[in-house]
Amino acid sequence: MSGLTTALLLLKQGVAVTLYEATAQEGGLAGSYHSEGFIFDFGPHEFCTNNPALHELLRSVCGDDLLEIEKCTAQYFNGRYVRYPFEIADVLKNVSPLLCVRALFEVGLARLRNLFKKPPDDSFKAWAYSRYGKTLYEMYFGPYTEKVWGIDPTQLDPRTASQRITVDSVWDLIRRTVGYNLFGMEDFERAHSEFRRGFYYVRGGIGMLQTHLRRAVEEHGGRLVFDKRLTGVTRGPAAPPASAGSAAAGDPAVGGPIEALHFEDGSRAEGFDAVVSTIPLPVLIDITLGEAGRALARVNRLPFRAMVFVFLRVDKPKVLDYHWTYYPDLDIPFQRATEFVHFGADMTPPTRTGMTLEIACDKDDATWQRTDEQILDDCLVAMERLDLLTRDEVLGADIVRVPYVYPLQVMNFLEKADALLEGLAEVPNVVSIGRQGLFRYCNMNECMEMAIDVVPRLMAGETSIRCTTTGTWQGAGVIDTPDAVTGGVQTTVQDTVQDTDTPSPR
Ligand SMILES: Cc1cc2nc3c(=O)[nH]c(=O)nc-3n(C[C@H](O)[C@H](O)[C@H](O)COP(=O)(O)OP(=O)(O)OC[C@H]3O[C@@H](n4cnc5c(N)ncnc54)[C@H](O)[C@@H]3O)c2cc1C
Numbered sequence: 001m002s003g004l005t006t007a008l009l010l011l012k013q014g015v016a017v018t019l020y021e022a023t024a025q026e027g028g029l030a031g032s033y034h035s036e037g038f039i040f041d042f043g044p045h046e047f048c049t050n051n052p053a054l055h056e057l058l059r060s061v062c063g064d065d066l067l068e069i070e071k072c073t074a075q076y077f078n079g080r081y082v083r084y085p086f087e088i089a090d091v092l093k094n095v096s097p098l099l100c101v102r103a104l105f106e107v108g109l110a111r112l113r114n115l116f117k118k119p120p121d122d123s124f125k126a127w128a129y130s131r132y133g134k135t136l137y138e139m140y141f142g143p144y145t146e147k148v149w150g151i152d153p154t155q156l157d158p159r160t161a162s163q164r165i166t167v168d169s170v171w172d173l174i175r176r177t178v179g180y181n182l183f184g185m186e187d188f189e190r191a192h193s194e195f196r197r198g199f200y201y202v203r204g205g206i207g208m209l210q211t212h213l214r215r216a217v218e219e220h221g222g223r224l225v226f227d228k229r230l231t232g233v234t235r236g237p238a239a240p241p242a243s244a245g246s247a248a249a250g251d252p253a254v255g256g257p258i259e260a261l262h263f264e265d266g267s268r269a270e271g272f273d274a275v276v277s278t279i280p281l282p283v284l285i286d287i288t289l290g291e292a293g294r295a296l297a298r299v300n301r302l303p304f305r306a307m308v309f310v311f312l313r314v315d316k317p318k319v320l321d322y323h324w325t326y327y328p329d330l331d332i333p334f335q336r337a338t339e340f341v342h343f344g345a346d347m348t349p350p351t352r353t354g355m356t357l358e359i360a361c362d363k364d365d366a367t368w369q370r371t372d373e374q375i376l377d378d379c380l381v382a383m384e385r386l387d388l389l390t391r392d393e394v395l396g397a398d399i400v401r402v403p404y405v406y407p408l409q410v411m412n413f414l415e416k417a418d419a420l421l422e423g424l425a426e427v428p429n430v431v432s433i434g435r436q437g438l439f440r441y442c443n444m445n446e447c448m449e450m451a452i453d454v455v456p457r458l459m460a461g462e463t464s465i466r467c468t469t470t471g472t473w474q475g476a477g478v479i480d481t482p483d484a485v486t487g488g489v490q491t492t493v494q495d496t497v498q499d500t501d502t503p504s505p506r
Pocket of ligand 1: 002003020021022023026027028029030031042043044045046047048228229230231278279280358405406419434435436442443444445447464465
């Protein structure tokens with residue numbers, strides 16, 4: 001997404017571009033998976049934007065394949081499906097009144113206590129607990145967060161909470177729910193808001209957006225080379241130092257630009273002015289800075305959460321009524337299920353549906369290492385238990401493991417990413433962008449906005465561009481930086497990651 005958009009915008013400015021991709025097809029995380037007449041995305045991919053320039057780009061690239069879809073999602077909560085955004089009748093039907101009263105009472109108590117002595121927001125848990133109380137934390141936020149991120153929520157940077165749970169309190173939730181249900185009030189402030197009915201999508205799956213982008217890149221004379229995994233670079237000598245006698249002068253290991261790219265298959269590429277990278281930031285640091293980079297990455301460790309995707313081909317017209325559904329319970333192996341028949345985008349054969357189940361894990365952990373058969377069996381056991389389907393309704397399944405999915409927002413992750421990007425600044429002709437490239441939990445629209453932001457800067461001849469704390473992507477929000485976070489770190493962060501409106505991951 002980030003690479004293709006950057007390539008297209010550069011080509012439109014008359015710059016020659018070659019795009020190297022490690023896999024055999026375009027798309028990355030926002031690609032689609034095709035199997036026996038079914039099309040699956042890697043989890044739900046709703047495209048949302050408030051940016052007119054981006055909307056224009058999207059429409060020009062996708063043409064009539066751009067769809068507008070009215071969203072319907074749910075949470076599996078306490079054994080029942082509850083629509084989100086909440087619908088009053090649906091909540092009354094599916095959530096016990098006693099539970100509602102208890103949760104509201106706790107929230108009231110928490111707010112009263114916060115008036116006198118507010119506990120510090122020094123972790124995800126502290127942030128969510130002090131706003132939502134014990135019951136909601138223990139029934140929903142705690143288990144769901146642990147399931148997705150794989151670490152104790154006390155170890156997650158509190159900015160993860162303020163970034164992901166933008167409904168700041170239960171009162172805010174009630175206010176918005178009533179406004180949305182009774183008066184049709186949508187939230188147009190943020191690009192991604194659950195209190196917004198529609199999203200953009202593309203006929204044939206979100207991967208078609210990448211295919212349209214690829215075609216546009218090719219039409220503009222861009223070159224795409226697949227199966228080219230970058231594994232090394234050659235750097236040239238540093239520019240003459242401002243002060244004579246500097247140790248860096250003429251040392252090819254320090255301060256010099258990238259002159260050649262080396263790929264896994266032994267080939268190389270040279271003869272370019274600049275490199276825009278969207279590969280994971282720690283990998284780029286390793287490749288470009290060598291041992292010094294590895295040392296920097298050890299001090300500023302930025303782990304990624306991996307994912308096992310289960311693509312199910314189902315022999316019935318539908319399983320549930322929702323585009324996607326969240327499952328916080330720890331005894332259900334997947335945390336989200338997406339059903340593609342509801343997208344109206346020609347992704348399933350007639351009378352059948354396809355589902356993606358997401359299982360967050362760490363690369364090489366016990367889940368990652370289970371065989372495909374075991375993973376499928378785990379899912380089917382759970383689905384039968386949930387009365388979703390029976391085994392004989394499953395025509396087949398594919399299991400795909402992806403190592404870099406969620407930048408894991410450990411304590412001070414923004415400062416750590418900043419330190420790595422600072423280190424990269426010694427290479428004047430490389431810029432790192434994208435979800436993995438900036439270690440940002442960003443959406444597709446922000447990826448495109450990074451490209452919109454960075455291309456004019458490249459055209460203006462800027463070097464050492466670092467999209468760190470000052471990106472100007474439209475629609476990007478500001479992460480609240482609780483006081484507790486800034487203690488002991490170098491920078492105060494006003495960041496540029498998009499706010500989303502739900503405790504759910506993208
Ligand atoms: C489960 C899930 C749900 C999501 N839902 C939404 C949503 O609803 N809405 C939304 O807007 N966004 C959503 N997103 C986010 C969206 O998918 C990403 O923001 C976007 O796809 C990131 O694009 P990117 O180009 O920055 O990174 P990537 O898609 O990761 O692309 C990086 C590319 O670099 C290639 N690469 C890696 N290493 C090398 C190497 N060494 N050499 C050459 N190539 C290499 C990779 O193969 C890949 O193609 C979701 C993401 C996930 C995982």
